[in-house]
Amino acid sequence: MTVSDPVVETVVATIGRSATEIRQGLIGRRGTVDEENPSGETQAEADVWADELLGDRLTGIGGVGQYASEERAAVVDCGDDPAATDAYAVAVDPLDGSSNLTSNNTMGTIFGVYDAALPARGDALVAAGFVLYGPITTMVLATDETVTEYELSGGERTVVERDLTIPAEPVVYGFGGRVPDWPDDFRAYAREIESELKLRYGGALIGDVNQVLTYGGTFGYPALESRPDGKLRLQFEGNPIGYVVERAGGRSSNGTQSLLTVEPDALHDRTPLHVGNGELIDRLEAALA
Ligand SMILES: O=P(O)(O)OC[C@H]1O[C@](O)(COP(=O)(O)O)[C@@H](O)[C@@H]1O
Ligand SMILES: [Mg+2]
Ligand SMILES: [Mg+2]
Structure with a gap:
């Protein structure tokens, strides 16, 4: 094809x-x-x-x-x-x-x-x-x-x-960054997700996101206390991955809005990145609001 x-x-x-x-x-x-x-x-x-x-x-x-x-x-x-x-x-x-x-x-x-x-x-x-x-x-x-x-x-x-879509029932999650570096609101949300889903974290965005596309769930590399803009790059990682997950029926977010609507300032801008089943990303945004 x-x-x-x-x-x-x-x-x-x-x-x-x-x-x-x-x-x-x-x-x-x-x-x-x-x-x-x-x-x-x-x-x-x-x-x-x-x-x-x-x-x-x-x-x-x-x-x-x-x-x-x-x-x-x-x-x-x-x-x-x-x-x-x-x-x-x-x-x-x-x-x-x-x-x-x-x-x-x-x-x-x-x-x-x-x-x-x-x-x-x-x-x-x-x-x-x-x-x-x-x-x-x-x-x-x-x-x-x-x-x-x-x-x-x-x-x-x-x-x-063909026509790959994210499974409706979420199963796995992976969150980047060290737990003590997570802001309190993200930590509270993560605690809930940890009690509902199964941890999968491999240290490569692509591997972790492909698990989410395969099994349903969420991957996040959040804003950190030490790095309010997160780690991952909007042009090279956030936008393409957000596009794939949204086209597959999921949602993407920088914590407040779809990654695809974030205005870039510079080529190597970083962004907090969250993708997965829409319901989980809605909950994330509500937790960070
Ligand atoms: O080592 P950490 O903090 O878990 O970070 C892992 C994240 O950093 C990355 O390796 C960054 O990507 P690069 O390897 O392209 O720099 C992501 O793939 C991964 O999700
Ligand atoms: Mg790289
Ligand atoms: Mg990368």
């Missing part, structure tokens, strides 16, 4: 084909480099390598006017201006959860295709998704039409689930 817009399809196909190579290329690239990304985090060798690989390929696609990544400071202009033409901007988190490389646990690649110049609101996305490097490599892709799960193998993208 392909995407009807040919530029978006080329972006998705390019990321799908690159995923097999990225997975293979992680071998021997588990160390860190002596550099920080624009969020002030130490980069893994694989973060830098995956960004260069995706950047080289995505900037070469006709109809892609901008490329931006969690691993580079500025937007790369590579075609027509997405604000003034029908070109798109592609934003990626080349490796999500790359600290899991050390312990050989799940990681992902996140992407968003925006019909606007970056930084942009999430409601300017026309497609978004992620690759999950689990026991097998899968991609979840959301467009305005539907959400599809694929298995990726040898450059091929094979549909395994």
